[in-house]
Amino acid sequence: MSAGGGSRLQNRRALLTGAASGIGAAVAKAYLDQGAFCTLVDLAADPSPQAAELLAAFPGRAQYVAGDVRRMGDIDRFITQAEERFGPIDILFNNAGLFDLAPLLESDEAMFDKLFAVNVKGAFFVMQKVLAHMVENRTRGAVINLSSQAGRRGEALVAHYCATKAAMISYTQSAALAMAPHGIRVNAIAPGVIDTPMWKHVDALFAKYENLSLGEKKRQVGEAVPLGYMGAPSDIAGAAVFLASDEASYITAQVLNVDGGNVMS
Numbered sequence: 001m002s003a004g005g006g007s008r009l010q011n012r013r014a015l016l017t018g019a020a021s022g023i024g025a026a027v028a029k030a031y032l033d034q035g036a037f038c039t040l041v042d043l044a045a046d047p048s049p050q051a052a053e054l055l056a057a058f059p060g061r062a063q064y065v066a067g068d069v070r071r072m073g074d075i076d077r078f079i080t081q082a083e084e085r086f087g088p089i090d091i092l093f094n095n096a097g098l099f100d101l102a103p104l105l106e107s108d109e110a111m112f113d114k115l116f117a118v119n120v121k122g123a124f125f126v127m128q129k130v131l132a133h134m135v136e137n138r139t140r141g142a143v144i145n146l147s148s149q150a151g152r153r154g155e156a157l158v159a160h161y162c163a164t165k166a167a168m169i170s171y172t173q174s175a176a177l178a179m180a181p182h183g184i185r186v187n188a189i190a191p192g193v194i195d196t197p198m199w200k201h202v203d204a205l206f207a208k209y210e211n212l213s214l215g216e217k218k219r220q221v222g223e224a225v226p227l228g229y230m231g232a233p234s235d236i237a238g239a240a241v242f243l244a245s246d247e248a249s250y251i252t253a254q255v256l257n258v259d260g261g262n263v264m265s
């Protein structure tokens with residue numbers, strides 16, 4: 001479901017990483033629909049078709065900045081570009097992420113380094129650097145980190161990815177406590193199975209290791225959701241708007257499951 005048009009984030013300045021596709025692009029649209037100014041960050045030099053559509057639909061309210069969350073210099077640059085264009089950042093949607101899997105005994109150092117570089121190190125330093133600006137600017141901002149149902153429970157084939165998403169739960173809690181005296185809220189969203197470009201890759205990997213035909217894993221995980229289907233990227237938008245808005249002003253250090261009932265808390 002889309003969060004719909006409105007003014008729940010009127011004139012807030014949001015920075016979103018991994019915003020060229022999937023969940024990031026859907027949340028950027030929802031933030032723009034609610035009146036925010038948005039800086040969309042992703043790897044490619046030019047905006048994806050989805051990002052370009054948002055820039056055209058919200059002239060003057062959205063910009064695209066190429067950046068790699070693995071590079072400290074890029075993080076400093078895209079934060080500066082966001083603030084030079086729109087002013088101090090009020091909202092961080094800390095979303096850039098990668099997936100990979102293999103049986104535990106084959107989950108090697110290269111996979112560990114690749115996933116932790118983006119999902120943990122990149123996400124942590126994007127958060128830390130944005131928080132430093134929020135403290136300096138005395139902004140009572142909101143950070144939303146992307147965890148996952150995979151961060152709640154290990155999986156035999158998904159050890160490294162699950163560990164990265166568990167790490168984001170821990171960083172969310174620590175950062176929320178560190179930032180509480182500044183009035184900055186830090187929460188996380190734990191999506192379940194969401195039908196994004198990432199899932200093409202996920203499905204193909206499960207097909208390889210579980211001897212399934214392509215598309216079979218997607219069908220299985222969708223059917224196993226209590227609500228009966230995989231989520232769409234826009235299914236994350238309502239929670240992302242809520243946690244960024246004043247409606248969530250007394251909510252911090254929490255991880256919100258948005259998963260059709262997969263995880264109960």
Ligand SMILES: NC(=O)c1ccc[n+]([C@@H]2O[C@H](COP(=O)([O-])OP(=O)(O)OC[C@H]3O[C@@H](n4cnc5c(N)ncnc54)[C@H](O)[C@@H]3O)[C@@H](O)[C@H]2O)c1
Nearest residue numbers: 018021022023068069095096097146148191193194196198
């Ligand atoms: N799709 C799901 O089922 C699901 C479930 C739980 C959590 N998540 C998490 O949600 C977030 C978004 O995932 P998605 O499904 O929309 O995936 P996606 O692949 O559609 O989008 C991820 C985006 O991050 C970008 N990105 C990757 N590495 C980057 C880097 N180094 N610097 C900047 N950008 C980078 C990619 O280019 C891509 O546009 C991820 O953190 C993912 O782990 C997804």
